[in-house]
Ligand SMILES: Cc1cc2nc3c(=O)[nH]c(=O)nc-3n(C[C@H](O)[C@H](O)[C@H](O)COP(=O)(O)O)c2cc1C
Ligand code: SF4
């Protein structure tokens with residue numbers, strides 16, 4: 001069953017305003033947090049098992065405790081770049097509940113003793129940035145931001161920063177470069193941002209959904225937060241479901257929820273007369289599942305990792321038997337090639353090469369060796385670069401070729417898609 | 430002249446808004462684009478003077494980000510998503526349709542100065558695929574009929 005935990009009041013039109021938000025108990029958890037010691041909050045977040053909702057699933061409280069204890073100024077950055085293909089949940093959260101994010105960020109900022117934060121939002125979400133700016137102004141006017149917030153003695157300023165169309169700025173160090181006014185190129189880690197981040201200062205980067213969830217850890221306490229989810233995947237998660245289902249959209253479910261139920265119960269099942277072929281469970285960077293795997297998967301970090309894929313950003317792309325996997329891989333590889341920032345040779349050259357190979361196959365002039373080469377080049381792109389974009393291109397490639405090899409071979413042998421009526425794949429582009 | 434007086438005021442304020450003056454480059458480029466639709470070499474030189482920052486730093490940022498138009502762009506920049514879900518929902522066919530209907534190549538400006546069409550990556554609206562943005566406005570669940578209507582409205 002879908003739950004309404006983080007999304008409880010999203011149907012309420014007034015929830016977007018400070019007044020409407022306060023009517024539902026908004027900013028009470030900030031008051032509650034101010035009565036705790038920052039260290040206690042960090043311990044609670046650790047104990048809650050909350051893991052990053054932006055892609056990597058790193059335990060949030062653990063990340064926070066990496067901050068050095070040296071009195072240096074600290075920054076909190078909210079990652080609202082939401083560029084992972086298939087993902088549209090942060091947009092919903094910010095559009096419906098900007099104050100929920102601001103409150104979550106304030107609690108987090110208090111916990112890590114940061115006096116300044118930014119919400120880095122992708123440029124295409126201009127109207128959402130406007131909603132956020134309006135909410136920030138309301139918060140400033142009400143003394144919820146600025147000096148001595150609610151008489152706590154805690155000062156904090158928050159601002160919105162717009163990106164300008166670069167997927168790589170969703171990678172945390174790319175985002176930091178971008179916010180610093182440079183090209184959004186990732187930086188070598190270590191040092192991790194918690195040690196040396198924005199302007200060389202200790203910096204915590206967290207996703208929108210992660211920061212909003214912090215509020216609920218404080219509101220309900222660790223045990224109540226853990227009522228949802230599994231031991232290793234605590235809480236609820238918003239999944240952005242798109243593709244070949246009756247009712248695509250954002251669905252909040254407890255982590256550990258069966259993917260089959262997500263498709264059939266929440267999304268109303270597949271389109272009439274169609275069969276499931278594949279599911280990309282965590283954004284286009286996540287290795288693809290075939291139908292058999294998809295039907296036994298549960299939506300948590302551990303199950304998807306065991307299946308060789310990942311929960312990623314929670315973008316679930318449902319692919320039925322009317323799609324050509326060779327064509328879809330080509331679309332994905334075109335994206336990664338376009339978005340590679342070009343700093344690392346394996347990524348720059350590799351994404352170009354595998355895109356070209358996939359184009360060759362999809363245009364009907366591929367050879368059998370090209371299929372193996374696609375896999376081989378991808379294998380060599382893994383784990384050798386500054387950021388994970390190279391892997392994000394390599395892993396889908398390897399999984400598409402391994403699980404749908406028959407479609408690749410058919411394309412090479414026959415010079416056309418195995419899927420009837422897949423016109424676009426056949427007309428070379 | 431790239432910027433209006435108002436635009437210049439805005440840019441100067443942005444310089445003090447962030448910890449580093451360089452962070453004002455993206456907002457400044459957005460301002461230029463808002464006022465004249467695209468960013469030319471002269472605009473970058475002028476920004477360099479107004480902001481007292483090296484033109485090379487501004488140039489680098491302008492080139493890195495795809496949302497900055499480095500060529501003249503129509504009044505309505507039609508950006509059609511051709512990423513995974515939109516591709517599954519015929520976003521690419523729709524792009525071809527729009528280009529054919531406007532008799533345009535991707536990235537060109539139509540003769541009346543109204544339109545430029547570009548293929549873009551996921552717009553974060555995959556549940557309503559196929560999707561496009563006209564400048565910053567979303568148009569969702571599209572088909573040829575809806576596109577016809579949209580183009581007619583924009584021409585008015
Ligand atoms: C290429 C690339 C793109 C990414 N894009 C995003 C993004 O759009 N949003 C996001 O929250 N995290 C993104 N991430 C993950 C971030 O680097 C980082 O792990 C995350 O923001 C941390 O927040 P969390 O721990 O709350 O998930 C991306 C990572 C990579 C390698
Ligand atoms: S892996 Fe690719 S995107 Fe990441 S830093 Fe290297 S070249 Fe840039």
Ligand code: FES
Pocket residue numbers: 085086087510511512513514515516550551552553554555558560
């Ligand atoms: S794939 Fe087109 S909006 Fe996401």
